[in-house]
Amino acid sequence: MRDCLVLAGPTDEIYSPSALDLLTDAERGRAAKFLHEDHRRDFIAAHLLVRRCAAQAIGVPEDRLTLLQHCGRCGPGHGRPYLAEAPELGVSLSHSRGYVCAAAGPGRVGVDAEHVPAGPLKESLAAQTLSPAERALVTGNEALIRFWVRKEALIKRGELTLDDLHTTDLSALPLTGLREADGPRRLEWEGRHLLEWRTDSGVAACAVTDRPAALARSAGSRADRPVRRTCDEGVTPA
Secondary structure (H helix, E strand, O other), X not given: OOOEEEEXXXXXXXXXXHHHHOOOHHHHHHHHOOOOHHHHHHHHHHHHHHHHHHHHHHOOOHHHOOEEEEEOOOEEOOOEEEEOOOOXXXXXXXXXXXXXXXXXXXXXXXEEEEEOOOOOOOHHHHHHHOOHHHHOOXXXXXXXXXXXXXXXXXXXXXXXXXXXXXXXXOOOOOOOXXXXXXXOEEEEEOOEEEXXXXXXXXXXXXXXXXXXXXXXXOOOOOOOOOOOEOOOOOOOOO
């Protein structure tokens, strides 16, 4: 493959109880620790979707792929994901309250999705996330979360840490004019490819890849459902 693939959709369209059979013991153990069933379903759906995304990207069955994670400080079980059968393939996943997405492609890959909070600007998150130039542009949570998902995707690529958020300046990238009806938007920033989109359910999402990416709505768990093409977990902003 030459380019990157991104799949996204509501958890209810992707989740299947049988997906647990595809997960590793470590993933099943993490899923069992969620206190709320909705969060557990999001986790399982995202871990299923990243396998499906990688399978479509490299042309192998999703049940032949083993998703592993390793943290440099804590060891296996969490951290940046990779595939045992294709460690050279970049993979990433995200879930946010009933919505999941995943990305796969050559090189480094990062994807993040977050719901845009209602109400006034979340000042504490803005102080943590935004550079001075970005803060001058942000008046509401829509723009704030747009910056957040871009930077969280960079974190998932291994390029940033949480301590780097407010010193990384993405103010040259556009903030306005992104609606679900418009489809995904492609941007470039310092040699990286950004693919970002917005849903009517209030989710802002962004994938950052080394090569251009295409976004498709996931076909879900039912095999007869067609794909409609439109062209670590990370830290949840609390």
